[in-house]
Amino acid sequence: MDRAQIVHENFLTRVADRDFPDGVPPRSGLSDADAVSLFRSQVLSRALDRTSRAMQKAGQGFYTIGSSGHEGMAAVAHALRPTDIAFLHYRDAAFQIARAEQVPGQQITWDMLLSFACSSDDPISGGRHKVLGSKALMIPPQTSTIASHLPKAVGAAYALGAARRNTPEHRVLPEDGIAMCSFGDASANHSTAQGAINTAGWTSVQSTPLPLLFVCEDNGIGISVKTPKGWIQASMEHRPGIRYFQANGLDIYETQAVAKKAADYVRRRRKPAFLHLKTVRLYGHAGADVPTTYLPKSEVEADEANDPLLHTVRLLDQAGALSPDQALSIYRDTCARTDRVATEVARRPHLANAAEVMASLIPPKRPCKPTNGPSAKARTDTFGGDMRAMDEPQPMSRLINWALTDLMLTHGEIVCMGEDVGRKGGVYGVTQKLQQRFGPDRVIDTLLDEQSILGLAIGMGHNGFVPIPEVQFLAYLHNAEDQIRGEAATLPFFSNGQFTNPMVLRIAGLGYQKGFGGHFHNDNSLAVLRDIPGVIIACPSTGTDAAKMLRECVRLAREEQRVVVFLEPIALYPMRDLHGAQDGGWMTTYPSPDQKIALGEVGIHGDGTDLAIVTYGNGHYLSRQALPELEAAGLKTRIIDMRWLAPLPTDALRETTNTCAHVLIVDECRRTGSQSEALMTFFAEDSPAIPTARVVAEDCFIATGPAYAAPLPSKDGIVDAALALTGGKS
Structure with a gap:
């Protein structure tokens, strides 16, 4: 008999026998009905x-990481x-179910079983993944396996305060809300969690509003590795x-009272709090996990004896809210109902092909108020003396600065953030x-x-x-790449386009910085970005x-809700000359604010x-x-500057090369x-009929000092490769 069945039968037997675990009497604060x-x-x-496990055995379900032992989250x-x-943590089904009771018109049993079955009717992911959401x-849905959702929760909490001071057009969260x-x-031990808690x-401590409630569900073990006693x-x-709060998650009366106190503190003070909730884990980590293979049977049985449902029945009985017999009736009726609904859900449709699976990679467009750009007066007042320099050629770094200024004048919802970007x-x-x-x-x-x-950016995009x-x-970026891969880019995919976190991520990068070495300041690898579905990568080469x-x-992020990476070549920031000293051949003038280069x-x-x-x-340079x-x-020769690295501008590349006899690819990456x-x-x-070759960097990090450019493509290398490809002369 598996542990799930043991827990089930223990509940039936012990409630019938009035054999409840010890505990304190119910606290005040919850009505009998609640x-x-x-x-x-x-x-x-x-x-x-229990039903999810039966569905998996029958080949009708595909997810068995359960919430048993964590049912106290209903009180939160x-x-x-x-x-x-x-x-939410992936063990928080009880939280979602209890919240559904607060919102009219929900069919939570049906909805969650559709998710278990990965049916395309699943209202959150459309059959793409079993997620709470x-x-x-x-x-918002996320897998939450390594607490990678905590940085964006910090960002969402910050966005609540920021929206009070500067209300964005598409604000979602209420002014007095919390995250x-x-x-x-x-x-809690993962770097994402530690970083988010530290950031909060x-x-x-700087008195910046951050209404965020952390809830740590402490069952004392991570798969098979125990958490040291008292560690959290x-x-x-x-x-x-x-502010730290602690509650016994097996007691819904205590949990609700302490959680309300913590939430009220966060809401009133606009400061973060940490709710430490003691729980147990029943059944093991997931369906295939057998806890008795790595834990003494006595420990497993001790947790099972502490079943939170047994505690709740005891508390309800002591409060006079529900008798044990009535509790048993609710339990049996609910199990029968989920089994019955599961039979119906198993007949619902599934995603049938790649196109259907991919349909939510790109979020839907959203209506935006029309903008005409900043007024002449606003620009004059803001730019000041810079206005006089706009007709003269300038290096790239200055033109990006002016573009950011015009964009922030035009769109009040734009917020820039990062190390050293301010003062x-x-x-x-x-x-x-x-x-x-x-x-x-x-x-x-x-x-x-x-x-x-990046978590701050994702969270602010939510609001x-x-x-x-x-x-x-x-x-x-490698320190935080999963915030793009595992969080930002996957959100529309897992939510069927219902949740988005648009942004424009600016990254200074690529090689050719004289005197700088890698792998930190001269990094010529884009692989970490190129394999993320749905992300747009832009890379300019001139200031204009x-x-x-x-x-x-910015238009793609604001109107189409896209995650965009704007990769700025550091070595070209100050570049002025092209062929000789002081020829000014690489400087360009600032384009008027209404001019854009379209995606692709x-x-x-x-x-x-x-x-x-x-x-x-x-x-290109x-x-x-x-x-x-x-x-x-x-x-x-013609030189084609791709500009857009993802998605690959295939139509434009085809159109601009199909009349050429040869194609040479010059790529500064490895x-x-x-x-x-x-x-x-x-x-x-x-x-295939067009001879094609490439000039690329070597598979090597970049050295510091005079050899910085040795592994990278060069002007002479491009000439040699072109002559070799074409036979020397047309």
């Missing part, structure tokens, strides 16, 4: 756990408002800026004067933690802002293009048909340097995992 309602939510959560839901955004219940996130004691405290309390009780104006001066122009609420100097920077976070160097593309990126629109320099050079970023020698060799691999594949499949 207490019984919470018990019903707990029982439904338990019944769904009761202590919150259904409009309080909740980022509901738009109506303000529960809540829950997680297990094992996940760091923010709180010892490590969390005295965190600066965060200092960025490491390379790209965000200079922005904080003076728009204030610290819209240009936020964050702590030095990329996970928290209608258009965040423009900055990661100072491309290599630092950067300004126009940044405007399009490539840049073309020249109209030669002997050779097409397909490139981007620093590769080097190819332009090589152009005079190629033309002197008789090669009529031979392995680079954009050139996708381009070589594209041309091989699309235009």
